[in-house]
Amino acid sequence: MRKLFSDKTRDKRQKQNTVHLNKMELTKKLEILADAAKYDASCASSGAAKKDSRGSKGVGSTGGAGICHSYTPDGRCVSLLKVLMTNACLYDCHYCINRRSSNVQRARFTPEEVVKITLDFYKRNYIEGLFLSSGIIRSADYTMELVIDVARRLREEHHFRGYIHLKTIPEASPALIQLAGRYADRISINIELPTQESLATLAPEKNLQRTQEAMGHIRDKIEESHTEKRKSDAPKPAPFATGQSTQMIIGADDSTDLVILKKADTLYNGFKLRRVYYSGFSPIPEPSIVLPLKSPPLVREHRLYQADWLLRYYHFSVEEITTAAEPNLDLDLDPKLSWALRNRASFPIDINVAPRELLLRIPGIGVRNVERIIAARRYTQLRLADLLILRLQMKKIMPFIITTDHHPLRLGLDDDNLRARFLPPPKQLELNFGNPAPEPSDILSARSGEI
């Protein structure tokens, strides 16, 4: 086939393009590359509207230039600079604004520039760390080398002690991923979609098996590093990231919640992931025709996070939360309450004698309050008034519990209308084609992990 451009012309154009991207003003690059990074759910607050207190009441400001929040392994909330090295990418994942065929303005940082911005922001106390990802340029290894170069310069040349989260590329060589783990506190690889079939349709260059192999490699290195640290007589091992996480996009394909949660469960148990993030697909400018026109309801993402908590902290199995007959989560009720309503024969549970694992099954009582109940009942028989002190949602828990002064009639549990009592109040229909948002009380309970 005749080539449209000679190799020489193509190389010259690529060079010109690179020079152009590199010459762009730093603040402009930051604007583009922080905005392009906002779709990664692991630091969800970037991309929020700019706010500041100049000339008006209030304290503080949000710059909007990619500063977001994340949680360290010890539970601290830290502000991170969340940016991409570049939003140019060789791959063509249909759901991604940075894909090869997208018409967005491109920009590219040099490693020196990312280091400079990170240190400037860090010294001004804007941030406590960096979250760095990238579109794939030239090759996975080349891109990974650039990302690692930033972390290496920060750690070795500037002795940066802040938090670093690096997004790694599954196609990069294991040695490079290992090197990334040496400089980062956390590394992550986005699995994006739960099945190979969905990837083949929406992200044809990605491969589930390859991603899982890379995750397995990271898991082994993390475990190796922990084992070495425990040996008191061994020489200090080379540092390695303390955890890995991933993200799944929800609603871009037709995977059910059962499929998504099964994949998350495999990742937690098989690959020891710290977190799986669920990111509702949001339509992007100039979307591909294979994508749905609408994003999924926001509340679906929220229910998945609640179900995720049940898997990790409440000893539920995926098959209890979703079933083959009902493969999607109930959007009206939280998944623990839904399970209780489907399994009424397991209730009521006596707060004063039930073992921990049964207390965890009561809707509306979270892990923290289960511990408080167990501690308190060593000294006293608990009554409803004691539960009120714990600020439990009494309306939610009363049909499911027994206390010394409360014994719900079996009839109440068998009542066909019990589910209806927990449904959110009906709302006036609005001419609004957006997504229903979760109830504020739901959001608070999910954030505290009290489901």
Ligand code: SF4
């Ligand atoms: S590889 Fe990443 S940046 Fe590139 S198109 Fe796919 S999702 Fe977007």
